[in-house]
Amino acid sequence: MKYSVALSLTLIAAVGLSACGKKDSSSSSAKSAESAPPPGSQVVKIGHVAPLTGAIAHLGKDNENGARLAIEDANAKGLTIGGKKVFFQLVSEDDQADAKTATVVAQKLVDAKVAGIIGHLNSGTTIPASKIYYDAGIPQISGSATNPKYTQQGFKSAFRVMANDIQQGLVLGNFITGTLHAKRVAIVDDGTAYGQGLAGEVEKTVKSTGATVVAHEFTNDKATDFKAILTNIKGQSPDVIFHGGMDATGAPMLRQMRELGITAQFMQGDGGCTPEFIKLAGEAANGYKCSQAGLPVNLMPSAQDFKTRLEAKFKPVQLYAPYVYDATSVLIAAMQKADSVDPAKYIPALTNISYDGVTGKIEFDDRGDIRNGFITLYEVKFGNLEVLSSQSTTDAMKAVIKTN
Amino acid sequence: MDILLQQLINGLTLGSIYALVALGYTMVYGIIGLINFAHGEVVMIGAMVALSVMQMLTGSSIGLPGGLILLAGILAAIPVCMAIGYSVEKVAYRPLRNAPRLAPLITAIGVSIVLQNLALVIWGRNYKTLPPLWKVKLLTIGGATITDLQIVIILTALLMMAGLLLLVHKTRLGTAMRATAQNRTVAGLMGININVAISAAFLIGSGLAAVAGMMVTTYYGIGHYQMGFLLGLKAFTAAVLGGIGNLGGAMLGGILLGIIEALGAGYIGPLTNGVLGSNYQDIFAFFVLIGVLILRPSGLLGERVGDRA
Numbered sequence: 001m002k003y004s005v006a007l008s009l010t011l012i013a014a015v016g017l018s019a020c021g022k023k024d025s026s027s028s029s030a031k032s033a034e035s036a037p038p039p040g041s042q043v044v045k046i047g048h049v050a051p052l053t054g055a056i057a058h059l060g061k062d063n064e065n066g067a068r069l070a071i072e073d074a075n076a077k078g079l080t081i082g083g084k085k086v087f088f089q090l091v092s093e094d095d096q097a098d099a100k101t102a103t104v105v106a107q108k109l110v111d112a113k114v115a116g117i118i119g120h121l122n123s124g125t126t127i128p129a130s131k132i133y134y135d136a137g138i139p140q141i142s143g144s145a146t147n148p149k150y151t152q153q154g155f156k157s158a159f160r161v162m163a164n165d166i167q168q169g170l171v172l173g174n175f176i177t178g179t180l181h182a183k184r185v186a187i188v189d190d191g192t193a194y195g196q197g198l199a200g201e202v203e204k205t206v207k208s209t210g211a212t213v214v215a216h217e218f219t220n221d222k223a224t225d226f227k228a229i230l231t232n233i234k235g236q237s238p239d240v241i242f243h244g245g246m247d248a249t250g251a252p253m254l255r256q257m258r259e260l261g262i263t264a265q266f267m268q269g270d271g272g273c274t275p276e277f278i279k280l281a282g283e284a285a286n287g288y289k290c291s292q293a294g295l296p297v298n299l300m301p302s303a304q305d306f307k308t309r310l311e312a313k314f315k316p317v318q319l320y321a322p323y324v325y326d327a328t329s330v331l332i333a334a335m336q337k338a339d340s341v342d343p344a345k346y347i348p349a350l351t352n353i354s355y356d357g358v359t360g361k362i363e364f365d366d367r368g369d370i371r372n373g374f375i376t377l378y379e380v381k382f383g384n385l386e387v388l389s390s391q392s393t394t395d396a397m398k399a400v401i402k403t404n
Numbered sequence: 405m406d407i408l409l410q411q412l413i414n415g416l417t418l419g420s421i422y423a424l425v426a427l428g429y430t431m432v433y434g435i436i437g438l439i440n441f442a443h444g445e446v447v448m449i450g451a452m453v454a455l456s457v458m459q460m461l462t463g464s465s466i467g468l469p470g471g472l473i474l475l476a477g478i479l480a481a482i483p484v485c486m487a488i489g490y491s492v493e494k495v496a497y498r499p500l501r502n503a504p505r506l507a508p509l510i511t512a513i514g515v516s517i518v519l520q521n522l523a524l525v526i527w528g529r530n531y532k533t534l535p536p537l538w539k540v541k542l543l544t545i546g547g548a549t550i551t552d553l554q555i556v557i558i559l560t561a562l563l564m565m566a567g568l569l570l571l572v573h574k575t576r577l578g579t580a581m582r583a584t585a586q587n588r589t590v591a592g593l594m595g596i597n598i599n600v601a602i603s604a605a606f607l608i609g610s611g612l613a614a615v616a617g618m619m620v621t622t623y624y625g626i627g628h629y630q631m632g633f634l635l636g637l638k639a640f641t642a643a644v645l646g647g648i649g650n651l652g653g654a655m656l657g658g659i660l661l662g663i664i665e666a667l668g669a670g671y672i673g674p675l676t677n678g679v680l681g682s683n684y685q686d687i688f689a690f691f692v693l694i695g696v697l698i699l700r701p702s703g704l705l706g707e708r709v710g711d712r713a
Contacts (some may be wrong), residue, residue: 002529053529054529058530156651190685217682219682227414227417227668228667229669229685232673234407235406235407248531248626252624253534260549261549283536331430
């Protein structure tokens with residue numbers, strides 16, 4: 001009896017490990033762009049990484065669609081770079097939103113000699129992978145990783161095309177205490193680089209405005225049961241509960257909150273600001289508020305056209321498809337500007353680029369962050385995400401400097 | 405006080421689901437001494453079948469009441485899970501019945517991987533979601549809330565457990581199963597069809613797994629092809645905690661594990677004065693498991709069976 005239990009536990013551990021290892025074999029193999037390269041052209045590979053399986057596969061697919069459309073658009077133009085006709089090929093990989101897998105996939109892309117990387121989706125995967133791309137001298141543009149650390153590492157190869165979580169946390173925190181007049185705020189984070197980072201920034205801002213953080217509870221990005229931590233939070237009777245995490249965990253959390261009779265407002269950052277959240281949360285979603293690290297589509301200069309084209313080809317936009325589209329397009333624009341697909345030659349062009357994308361003007365500061373980003377707050381009304389307000393990050397930061 | 409009560413309710417709901425799954429582990433172990441690792445995947449398949457059926461019904465415009473949809477889901481899931489449990493035993497375990505102990509154990513792991521991948525092929529990698537079947541009603545008891553769905557889950561679990569105990573202790577089939585568990589060869593010599601008894605254990609265990617899968621997916625509104633692994637692991641822990649091979653032990657172990665988890669998550673912060681937060685909630689369950697294994701290796705209600713294993 002004793003032995004069989006010990007043996008069983010060992011075997012379970014073995015299954016666990018094998019389960020971790022075996023997942024990706026089928027879908028991660030490189031998918032090339034739809035059409036074949038025209039004869040005589042030079043093939044330029046661009047890597048794209050996002051979780052294409054698991055809880056947030058819908059967001060990964062959304063990002064991939066953005067990149068795919070950008071590549072198709074570029075190929076349709078028939079660009080000539082360095083005197084040669086070029087044909088761009090998207091090499092899409094799945095990192096399962098897992099940091100370890102992300103580094104493996106990153107190395108695989110480096111070995112495949114891609115000219116540039118679009119991604120990853122999560123901050124927790126983007127940050128560890130960025131070191132590998134930096135060492136290989138390959139530029140990386142993320143259209144969705146918002147954790148500030150990503151661009152604070154001093155890597156000349158790391159860029160992002162939307163605002164970061166210092167800015168997002170600031171806007172969210174001020175909204176919670178200023179607009180919603182919350183005095184008691186409870187924080188939940190999912191322990192990922194993104195969730196923990198954003199929750200920390202929100203907590204900092206909330207505290208600086210004089211409100212109380214009554215509880216800070218933890219969960220993980222694969223959990224389904226939140227009742228225990230929510231019961232604790234309920235005992236503190238907060239006005240607002242902020243969750244640093246994604247839609248796949250946030251929606252069940254909101255449902256369970258309401259089942260426990262918690263009436264506090266529920267808020268999340270960009271990871272939970274998706275149509276998928278509304279689908280998952282059902283009726284409980286009404287009145288839910290969240291933010292995105294960018295402009296709403298109807299305020300983007302030419303995004304409406306982009307949106308129609310993307311949705312005609314793929315699925316409705318979830319979150320960051322326009323940003324990934326821009327990330328891909330700006331990478332290609334830098335290659336054109338430098339007249340080279342050699343990363344060493346076109347990184348300087350990328351650093352100084354000024355590009356009109358569908359999400360707005362794209363210029364990078366010396367860290368690789370976008371120069372003028374936006375944070376937009378949304379509220380779910382009648383099952384739709386509706387814009388509450390949009391704020392330029394430079395204005396938000398200026399306001400802080402003034403008050404300090 | 406109301407927080408404690410609420411955590412107990414949370415734990416009881418979770419625990420009844422664990423208990424139903426743990427029963428499947430413990431029945432099979434009791435009768436053929438095999439830890440059926442594929443059991444967690446049977447729960448997952450039950451959940452996915454029920455989810456697909458319920459999704460289809462809520463999506464259609466007939467406008468069926470929630471209770472009826474729930475019933476349809478469960479009626480679809482039980483036969484499918486039973487068929488899987490039965491065929492797994494027949495195809496994978498029966499030929500190995502007299503093989504060394506390690507062989508069926510490894511086969512069980514193989515079956516688990518096969519079933520998981522089968523589910524992956526059928527349902528894909530994405531999370532499947534279920535819209536709420538009805539607007540849950542909240543009942544307040546002494547400051548704590550309980551939903552009607554939770555009451556249904558707890559009552560169903562208790563009913564099924566009572567039914568199982570009756571079946572095992574009061575019917576001829578139950579007697580045959582118990583006799584087979586005691587000594588397969590002698591039971592066979594006494595005219596008991598041991599194949600029927602063993603198949604019955606798998607069928608019943610899988611039926612309970614289908615119900616448990618259904619509960620998980622309606623309670624959380626989510627299902628995916630990997631959900632069986634962790635649930636199976638927790639239920640196995642519960643079975644060991646209660647004393648594997650013992651039906652009452654599995655029920656006690658399941659409910660205890662659920663309550664320990666809920667209380668652990670709820671009180672770890674205050675107890676450690678904020679040093680450990682709720683991110684350490686899982687250590688409680690495993691501390692208890694280690695403690696039980698050291699102090700009572702055969703589990704809380706388990707009997708000392710010298711030569712098993």
